[in-house]
Amino acid sequence: MKQTLTRRSFTTGLAAGAVLASACRVRAQSSDTVVIASYGGQFQDAQRKALFEPFEKSTGIKVVEATGPSLAKVRTMNMSGNIEWDVAEFTPADFLVLAENNLLEKIDYGAIDQSIIAKVDKRVVHPYGVGALFYSNVIAFNTKRYPTGKHPKSWADVWDFQKFSGPRILPSGIYVVRPNEFALLAEGLLPQQLYPLDLERSYRSLSNIKPHVVKWQTTGAMAPQAIVDGEADFGMASQGRIAQLKAQGAPVDYDWNQGLITADYWGIPKGAKNVQNALKFIEFASRPEPQAELSKLIPYSPANPDAFKLLSEEQLKDLATAPDNLKKQVWLDAGWWAQKTNGKSNVERNIDMWNAWLQR
Amino acid sequence: MSTGTVTTRKQEGVESKKFISDLLGRHGFLLLILPALLLLSSVYGVPIFRLLATSFGRDEWSLSSYKVAVTDPYMWKVLLSTLRLSAEVTALCLFLGYPVACLMIRSCPRWTQVLTVLVVLPMWTSVLVRSYAWIVVLGRNGIVNQLLIDSGLIEEPLQLLYNRFGVYVGMVHIMLPYMILPLYAAMKRVDLKLVDAARSAGAGGLAAFALVFVPLIAPGIVAGSLLVFILSLGFFVTPALLGGADDVTYVMLIERQLNESLNWELAAAMSVILLVASLILVALYWRLVGVSGQDSTIRAHVTPSWILRTATRALASWQSTFSFGSFASPLVTPALGWAVVGFLIAPIAILFPLSVSASPFLEFPPRGFSLRWFQNYFDRPDWIAATWVSIKVATLTMFAATLLGTLAAIGLVRGRFLGARLAAGFLISPSIVPALITAVAVYFQFAQFKLVGTITGLVLAHMVLALPLVVIVVSGALRSVDVRPEQAARSLGATSIIAFLKVTLPAIKPGILTAAFFAFLASFDDVVLALFLSGTSATTLPKRMWDGVRFEVDPTIAAVSTLMIMLSIALLVAPQLASFGSRRARRTEGATTTVSI
Numbered sequence: 001m002k003q004t005l006t007r008r009s010f011t012t013g014l015a016a017g018a019v020l021a022s023a024c025r026v027r028a029q030s031s032d033t034v035v036i037a038s039y040g041g042q043f044q045d046a047q048r049k050a051l052f053e054p055f056e057k058s059t060g061i062k063v064v065e066a067t068g069p070s071l072a073k074v075r076t077m078n079m080s081g082n083i084e085w086d087v088a089e090f091t092p093a094d095f096l097v098l099a100e101n102n103l104l105e106k107i108d109y110g111a112i113d114q115s116i117i118a119k120v121d122k123r124v125v126h127p128y129g130v131g132a133l134f135y136s137n138v139i140a141f142n143t144k145r146y147p148t149g150k151h152p153k154s155w156a157d158v159w160d161f162q163k164f165s166g167p168r169i170l171p172s173g174i175y176v177v178r179p180n181e182f183a184l185l186a187e188g189l190l191p192q193q194l195y196p197l198d199l200e201r202s203y204r205s206l207s208n209i210k211p212h213v214v215k216w217q218t219t220g221a222m223a224p225q226a227i228v229d230g231e232a233d234f235g236m237a238s239q240g241r242i243a244q245l246k247a248q249g250a251p252v253d254y255d256w257n258q259g260l261i262t263a264d265y266w267g268i269p270k271g272a273k274n275v276q277n278a279l280k281f282i283e284f285a286s287r288p289e290p291q292a293e294l295s296k297l298i299p300y301s302p303a304n305p306d307a308f309k310l311l312s313e314e315q316l317k318d319l320a321t322a323p324d325n326l327k328k329q330v331w332l333d334a335g336w337w338a339q340k341t342n343g344k345s346n347v348e349r350n351i352d353m354w355n356a357w358l359q360r
Numbered sequence: 361m362s363t364g365t366v367t368t369r370k371q372e373g374v375e376s377k378k379f380i381s382d383l384l385g386r387h388g389f390l391l392l393i394l395p396a397l398l399l400l401s402s403v404y405g406v407p408i409f410r411l412l413a414t415s416f417g418r419d420e421w422s423l424s425s426y427k428v429a430v431t432d433p434y435m436w437k438v439l440l441s442t443l444r445l446s447a448e449v450t451a452l453c454l455f456l457g458y459p460v461a462c463l464m465i466r467s468c469p470r471w472t473q474v475l476t477v478l479v480v481l482p483m484w485t486s487v488l489v490r491s492y493a494w495i496v497v498l499g500r501n502g503i504v505n506q507l508l509i510d511s512g513l514i515e516e517p518l519q520l521l522y523n524r525f526g527v528y529v530g531m532v533h534i535m536l537p538y539m540i541l542p543l544y545a546a547m548k549r550v551d552l553k554l555v556d557a558a559r560s561a562g563a564g565g566l567a568a569f570a571l572v573f574v575p576l577i578a579p580g581i582v583a584g585s586l587l588v589f590i591l592s593l594g595f596f597v598t599p600a601l602l603g604g605a606d607d608v609t610y611v612m613l614i615e616r617q618l619n620e621s622l623n624w625e626l627a628a629a630m631s632v633i634l635l636v637a638s639l640i641l642v643a644l645y646w647r648l649v650g651v652s653g654q655d656s657t658i659r660a661h662v663t664p665s666w667i668l669r670t671a672t673r674a675l676a677s678w679q680s681t682f683s684f685g686s687f688a689s690p691l692v693t694p695a696l697g698w699a700v701v702g703f704l705i706a707p708i709a710i711l712f713p714l715s716v717s718a719s720p721f722l723e724f725p726p727r728g729f730s731l732r733w734f735q736n737y738f739d740r741p742d743w744i745a746a747t748w749v750s751i752k753v754a755t756l757t758m759f760a761a762t763l764l765g766t767l768a769a770i771g772l773v774r775g776r777f778l779g780a781r782l783a784a785g786f787l788i789s790p791s792i793v794p795a796l797i798t799a800v801a802v803y804f805q806f807a808q809f810k811l812v813g814t815i816t817g818l819v820l821a822h823m824v825l826a827l828p829l830v831v832i833v834v835s836g837a838l839r840s841v842d843v844r845p846e847q848a849a850r851s852l853g854a855t856s857i858i859a860f861l862k863v864t865l866p867a868i869k870p871g872i873l874t875a876a877f878f879a880f881l882a883s884f885d886d887v888v889l890a891l892f893l894s895g896t897s898a899t900t901l902p903k904r905m906w907d908g909v910r911f912e913v914d915p916t917i918a919a920v921s922t923l924m925i926m927l928s929i930a931l932l933v934a935p936q937l938a939s940f941g942s943r944r945a946r947r948t949e950g951a952t953t954t955v956s957i
Contacts, residue, residue: 035896035897037896039911040907040910040911040912041911041912042912042914044911064896064897065742065896066896067907067911068907068910068911072619072620072622073619075622076618076619076622079622079624080803080804080807080812081807081808082807082810082812082813082895084812084813084895084896084897085896167500167519172605174620214500214519214522215522215604215605216605218910219910219911220911221910221911221912222910225721225912228721229499229500229501229721230499230500230501231499231500231501231521231522245720245721248720248721249720250720250721351620351621355616358605358606359434359437
């Protein structure tokens with residue numbers, strides 16, 4: 001179809017433009033670079049120090065950064081034929097849908113140092129990607145408004161606007177972290193009752209809290225920002241970002257209870273221009289040393305357990321995978337999100353449901 | 361346009377000069393327009409045409425996308441609410457812009473100049489920077505809420521952001537100058553003695569105002585209102601950043617269809633619907649106001665009476681509400697005018713203290729003093745790289761657009777040929793097409809030619825934004841130039857080219873310089889096209905800032921905004937200072953007004 005379009009409206013002017021363009025190509029696609037997409041802000045700052053810069057130093061491959069990986073973004077790139085990213089960190093549900101829809105390159109494990117991959121947590125080694133880290137999305141709050149101890153301690157508390165007044169921030173249905181699990185936990189569902197998700201019920205639950213939600217976040221930085229500057233009193237945020245801001249003296253804190261724990265994956269979009277460099281990066285990012293460095297800068301949990309040995313007791317205590325924290329949290333079931341109903345994955349079905357719900 | 365060749369010079373010299381001038385005479389003006397026409401056709405005309413084609417199905421012809429776009433109740437709701445939002449913003453701008461225009465007309469020339477700079481300054485500041493500033497000002501712990509709480513007026517902070525109110529504030533702030541300048545231009549042409557005459561003849565203040573003054577400034581009201589309305593239809597950045605989940609505009613819905621639902625046919629069909637709506641309004645605008653605005657006084661006579669009546673009623677109610685019936689009350693109107701000017705400047709001024717905050721995250725009031733965020737900006741390769749991309753792209757765009765646009769303007773103003781009006785219309789048409797639609801169309805085209813993520817692609821796309829501005833400003837300058845000196849030079853033996861280069865070109869130089877400034881800023885400030893075309897390898901500064909607003913917590917973006925504002929102020933004030941009170945200042949100001957009309 002792309003070809004027919006080209007023929008339909010090919011003009012000499014454009015041909016000239018194309019020639020000009022190939023002459024002036026920016027060197028980003030040359031073999032000495034790799035384009036890495038992640039989630040921006042403090043998190044990507046930490047990745048830059050712990051992963052990207054050391055990778056550049058050790059391999060001589062220049063890292064070009066991008067932000068905001070999502071299923072839709074990769075699909076758009078695929079349709080337009082312009083694959084901008086070489087490797088991206090994907091949340092698990094988006095990752096599985098991408099893998100099942102043939103939108104990722106299969107990982108050539110033959111090209112990667114086997115001794116490194118062998119050490120990575122088996123649960124997150126996948127034919128189409130390698131786990132980057134474990135993390136949790138938790139209840140976060142502004143301590144000026146709700147001092148630690150008097151804060152909302154469960155999603156039912158977050159939904160209880162009589163007990164806890166003030167604006168909340170929750171994830172949008174089009175964001176890579178979805179609000180549905182939290183809405184159902186707020187309804188009192190136990191972790192083992194959560195999946196398969198009753199999406200209809202989750203939207204009824206969201207309707208109850210909608211008037212008290214000041215913003216539906218679509219990036220990882222929105223919730224920390226809103227809670228720090230008091231735009232929201234509490235809500236859902238990624239634990240590492242909140243912990244880091246707390247350490248810097250911001251009036252924020254979080255609760256592990258009912259946090260939704262999962263892992264992100266490094267994946268290579270189908271048709272990426274620098275697949276070999278992307279594989280080299282995945283290999284590098286799976287080593288224990290950079291993973292430990294990252295955890296020191298922002299307390300996310302390494303996917304390679306060897307990295308734990310490089311962290312102090314104090315640092316281990318802050319991680320989502322620490323046994324004391326683990327027992328308070330709920331595991332996200334990415335497999336359910338990737339399941340298809342009538343040919344559409346639950347991820348995509350939920351986007352339609354979200355858009356319809358917003359209009360009500 | 362033939363040259364008188366009375367000369368005693370060498371025969372061959374005359375021959376060749378005669379050949380060139382004959383060529384110029386017959387086809388020259390067409391040749392002058394050709395480069396601009398070709399460029400705009402390939403990077404804008406063809407993509408827009410293809411968008412039209414895509415809307416009828418990508419594989420085979422079908423009307424199904426239009427059927428969805430027209431029958432889907434939600435899309436209708438959003439289209440109607442976008443029209444309503446535009447109308448409300450227009451009304452608010454008229455209400456708030458009027459006292460400022462009054463203030464400008466009543467002030468002495470020196471103050472009028474100051475006011476003009478203050479009104480124009482926000483136009484020169486990135487839309488993104490201003491939206492970011494409003495987030496800081498209107499936040500729950502923002503300045504407005506803190507002032508209200510400290511003064512004891514309220515106990516709980518008001519929700520001013522992420523709802524319709526935030527969108528109003530952001531949009532009105534951006535649109536106000538587009539209303540004030542045409543109003544001011546219209547008022548300047550009115551002989552205020554007519555109003556005094558009406559009053560001395562016994563008319564009450566309100567009657568004199570409604571029956572004499574309003575009809576006289578009607579062209580300005582119509583011009584400003586339609587302009588604001590048309591531009592408001594295409595808003596994307598402001599509602600996306602300041603609105604809530606319900607504040608969806610039609611272009612946001614188009615972007616969503618494109619990037620989230622991946623329904624390109626539907627996105628194309630919706631773009632065409634919006635484009636047609638805009639074109640209808642522009643046709644109305646041209647019928648009522650005229651392209652150049654020069655013959656607007658004549659056009660006022662054909663202004664439909666209902667528009668006049670509505671405008672009269674609106675302004676009359678304004679007068680009776682705030683001025684207690686007396687025409688342009690000496691106290692109330694200026695006070696309101698200054699308040700509105702304060703509103704225009706405040707969000708820009710507020711970023712300065714934030715950018716020197718020592719706090720690791722954005723908070724108000726800022727804690728301590730530190731230049732760490734400027735330091736961070738200069739230390740970070742991604743910010744610096746984006747800055748260089750922007751400077752490169754804007755500079756290349758400026759030179760290319762100024763050259764092609766000036767040539768085209770000369771051809772359009774001096775040439776008499778078939779289709780001149782059509783060519784002029786085509787050359788300035790990108791200025792009324794919502795940027796997001798241009799971006800969508802260009803993106804599809806450029807993706808195929810691997811132009812996404814290249815400097816070349818960005819320059820070509822930004823030419824679409826910059827060319828119309830150059831054509832408008834330079835044709836304006838050319839039209840106002842006296843042609844007699846050039847004719848005199850020709851009668852003394854100079855060829856038409858030499859006469860033009862030696863006599864007329866120096867006279868329009870300020871206009872060309874102004875056009876170049878506009879071209880530079882159009883490129884330097886663009887977010888929407890860059891959002892689609894930057895890719896990862898040619899990220900511009902506004903694209904980097906857009907990511908910053910959405911992905912980052914630290915005040916680096918406040919520091920970057922401060923630097924951008926300082927650049928704008930430097931670009932804006934430098935020529936004003938250099939030529940304070942001189943003739944050139946008046947011309948620059950005239951050009952500014954032309955562009956905004």
